[in-house]
Amino acid sequence: MKHIKIYAIIFAFVAFSCNDKATNSAEDNKSQNTEMADPLPSWNDGATKTAIVDFVTKVTTEGPDYIPVEDRIATFDNDGNLWAEQPAYFQLFFAMDRIKELVSEHPEWKTTQPYQSVIENDMKTLMSYGEHGLIKIVMATHAGNTVGEFEQIVKDWLATAKHPRFDRPYTDLVYKPMLELINYMKSNDFKTFIVSGGGIEFMRPWVEGVYGIPKDQVIGSSIKTKYDYNDGNPVIRRLPELNFIDDKEGKPEGINQYIGKKPVFASGNSDGDLQMMRWADSNSYPSFQLYLHHTDAEREWAYDRDSSIGRLDKGLDEAVEKGWTVIDMKNDWKTVFPFQMND
Amino acid sequence: MKHIKIYAIIFAFVAFSCNDKATNSAEDNKSQNTEMADPLPSWNDGATKTAIVDFVTKVTTEGPDYIPVEDRIATFDNDGNLWAEQPAYFQLFFAMDRIKELVSEHPEWKTTQPYQSVIENDMKTLMSYGEHGLIKIVMATHAGNTVGEFEQIVKDWLATAKHPRFDRPYTDLVYKPMLELINYMKSNDFKTFIVSGGGIEFMRPWVEGVYGIPKDQVIGSSIKTKYDYNDGNPVIRRLPELNFIDDKEGKPEGINQYIGKKPVFASGNSDGDLQMMRWADSNSYPSFQLYLHHTDAEREWAYDRDSSIGRLDKGLDEAVEKGWTVIDMKNDWKTVFPFQMND
Numbered sequence: 001m002k003h004i005k006i007y008a009i010i011f012a013f014v015a016f017s018c019n020d021k022a023t024n025s026a027e028d029n030k031s032q033n034t035e036m037a038d039p040l041p042s043w044n045d046g047a048t049k050t051a052i053v054d055f056v057t058k059v060t061t062e063g064p065d066y067i068p069v070e071d072r073i074a075t076f077d078n079d080g081n082l083w084a085e086q087p088a089y090f091q092l093f094f095a096m097d098r099i100k101e102l103v104s105e106h107p108e109w110k111t112t113q114p115y116q117s118v119i120e121n122d123m124k125t126l127m128s129y130g131e132h133g134l135i136k137i138v139m140a141t142h143a144g145n146t147v148g149e150f151e152q153i154v155k156d157w158l159a160t161a162k163h164p165r166f167d168r169p170y171t172d173l174v175y176k177p178m179l180e181l182i183n184y185m186k187s188n189d190f191k192t193f194i195v196s197g198g199g200i201e202f203m204r205p206w207v208e209g210v211y212g213i214p215k216d217q218v219i220g221s222s223i224k225t226k227y228d229y230n231d232g233n234p235v236i237r238r239l240p241e242l243n244f245i246d247d248k249e250g251k252p253e254g255i256n257q258y259i260g261k262k263p264v265f266a267s268g269n270s271d272g273d274l275q276m277m278r279w280a281d282s283n284s285y286p287s288f289q290l291y292l293h294h295t296d297a298e299r300e301w302a303y304d305r306d307s308s309i310g311r312l313d314k315g316l317d318e319a320v321e322k323g324w325t326v327i328d329m330k331n332d333w334k335t336v337f338p339f340q341m342n343d
Numbered sequence: 344m345k346h347i348k349i350y351a352i353i354f355a356f357v358a359f360s361c362n363d364k365a366t367n368s369a370e371d372n373k374s375q376n377t378e379m380a381d382p383l384p385s386w387n388d389g390a391t392k393t394a395i396v397d398f399v400t401k402v403t404t405e406g407p408d409y410i411p412v413e414d415r416i417a418t419f420d421n422d423g424n425l426w427a428e429q430p431a432y433f434q435l436f437f438a439m440d441r442i443k444e445l446v447s448e449h450p451e452w453k454t455t456q457p458y459q460s461v462i463e464n465d466m467k468t469l470m471s472y473g474e475h476g477l478i479k480i481v482m483a484t485h486a487g488n489t490v491g492e493f494e495q496i497v498k499d500w501l502a503t504a505k506h507p508r509f510d511r512p513y514t515d516l517v518y519k520p521m522l523e524l525i526n527y528m529k530s531n532d533f534k535t536f537i538v539s540g541g542g543i544e545f546m547r548p549w550v551e552g553v554y555g556i557p558k559d560q561v562i563g564s565s566i567k568t569k570y571d572y573n574d575g576n577p578v579i580r581r582l583p584e585l586n587f588i589d590d591k592e593g594k595p596e597g598i599n600q601y602i603g604k605k606p607v608f609a610s611g612n613s614d615g616d617l618q619m620m621r622w623a624d625s626n627s628y629p630s631f632q633l634y635l636h637h638t639d640a641e642r643e644w645a646y647d648r649d650s651s652i653g654r655l656d657k658g659l660d661e662a663v664e665k666g667w668t669v670i671d672m673k674n675d676w677k678t679v680f681p682f683q684m685n686d
Contacts, residue, residue: 222600261559
C-alpha cells in the first residue's frame, strides 16, 4: 500500500467557489484564426505556438531530427491539462455524488465518518480524515461492481452532473486549444496517450468521444480487478484494493508498462507530471516538454506554486532551467473552453 | 504472491528432442495460392479459412453484424500461437542461457540449486525444485537491470541463440499463416494485440519487427518496476518481484487493464487462453474464437491434452461445444514456418 500516499492528491481540494459565472470572451469569435493552414486556430501567435509547430515540423521532416512514425509517442496528462481540475478534481465530485446516491443502501453512512461529512457537504471534516478517509470514499464508490456496471455509472453521471461554477456538463470543460493540439499531433502520425493520475476506468467511458483517443491509449490509476462469472457470464469485478497510482514516479512506470517506449512529446500541468517530463527529456530522439501554466483567473483559474490541486512549483523551475515550453494560458490561448466561443 | 502458481506453466517443459530435423514440405511452393485476392495464401481452402474470411467480411460490411472500426479488437496469444513453444517456451531457453552467462558473476551458483542444475543442463533436477525454483531462475535473469539494459540483452540473445531442433534463430519459428492472418486483420482495420503469458519485456524488443505489432499493443506477464535515476539520468529498474501473470483468468484481466474493451476476435492454442476466448465470446458484437490445434508432428509438433506445455484439453472440448473454429495445423496450413517455403 506504499503507493497510497501519492495520488491522495486526487482528493486534495480547496474551498468551493461556485457562483462566479464564466466571463465571456467577446473577441474570441472575432479573433478566430481563419487561415486554412493553421492547425492551432485557438492559439495566439507567439513563442509557444511557434515552438510546438517548429518541433512537429522538424521531427516529421526528413533530416537529422526525423522521428520514425512508430516512435512518435505523445503523452498528455488529463486533469488540468486536457480538462479543468478546479475547484476539485472532477472525479471527486463523482465520488461524492455516488456516496449521496448509495446512502439509501448504506443508511449507516449517515452517522459514520468519513461518509457522513460527504453527505453533509462538510469538506473540512472530510479532509480531517486525510488520505485514509479519502481512500474509503473511493473504495465505497468505485469498487464492488463490474467493469461494465461502472462504465454505465460514469456515463449516467456525466449525462446529468453539472460543474459548480459553469453549470455545464463536466465534459464541456475541456480545453479547446488542447483538442486542437491532440488533432494536430494525430494528423502528424503521433500516437496520442492520456497519462493521468485519475482513474483509468473513470476516463475510458468518455475519452474516445471527447478527445478521439481510444480506450487502450489511456493510462491511469486503477484498483485491482478479478475475472469471474455471473450466472455463467464472464464479468470483471472491481475490488476495493488499490492496484496502481499513475502519478509522479508512477507516470514513467505506467508509460513503460503500457507503452514500452519513451514519449517524444509530453504535456502536463503539475509537479505530478515532472517525472514524465524528465522521462521524455531523456529520449535519444529530439523531445518536447510542454507545461500548461494556469494564469487565467477570468476565463478559467489562476494557480501554481501554492495550489493543493495541480501544484506547479518544481516543474515550473525545471521548465525554465531546461528550456521546456510553458503555456501561459491567459496570453497563449484565444479560447479556453469550446462553449466560450459561442457565448 | 497468489498469482505465482499460475504461469509457472511458463517453465513447465518436457524432455528435449533436439535432433529431428525439420522435414521440408516439397509441395509448399507448388501449391502456393497465387490468386491476387487471397489474403491468406498459406491456408488451404476449407472450413477454417472460410470461417475466418466469412467473419471478417461480415463484420466489416454494412449490415446487422457490422462492427465499428474502433471496436475491432483482435487478441492473439503468442507462445504456440504466433511462434512455436516446443520443446520448451523460448523464454526458458533465454533464462537458462542467461544463467550460464551470469555464472561468472555468481560463482556460488555452481554449487547452489536451482542454478546448478541449469548450468549442468540437468532438467530433471531443475524441475524437482518446482515453481519456487523456477521463479528464482526468472528473477535472477530478468530483474536487477534497467528496462533499456534488458531490451538489449534480449536483442543480443535473439541475434545469436538457435532453436535446438531447427538450428535457426527463434524468431524464424513464427507461423507464416498467422503472420498472414495478422496482416489480414490489420488491413480490415482490426487493432491487433498480443496477449501472452510470456514476459511483456521479453516480447517487446522484437514483436514490432517480426509481427508488425507495436510495443504498446503487447500484453504479457511482468515484474514490478521502479522509476529511478542513474547519475541523474532517468531509468526504470526491474525489480525481483512478480507484478502480473497474464494467463488464464489473467488474460481477460489484462485485456481489460490494457485495452478496456472486449475483443471481437480471440486467437490462442491452449487452455491458458480459454478465459480470453470466453471473454470475447461474451461480446455483444459478433465475435470469433480461433484455437490452433497442434497436429503436425512432421513440420512442427503434435500435442494437446497431455502436454505440459500448451495443454489444450478443456479448450478443445469447449470449442466443439460452442462451435468455435479450430485450426488443424496439418491439414489447414500449406506452410508452417516461413523458412520451410524455401527449403
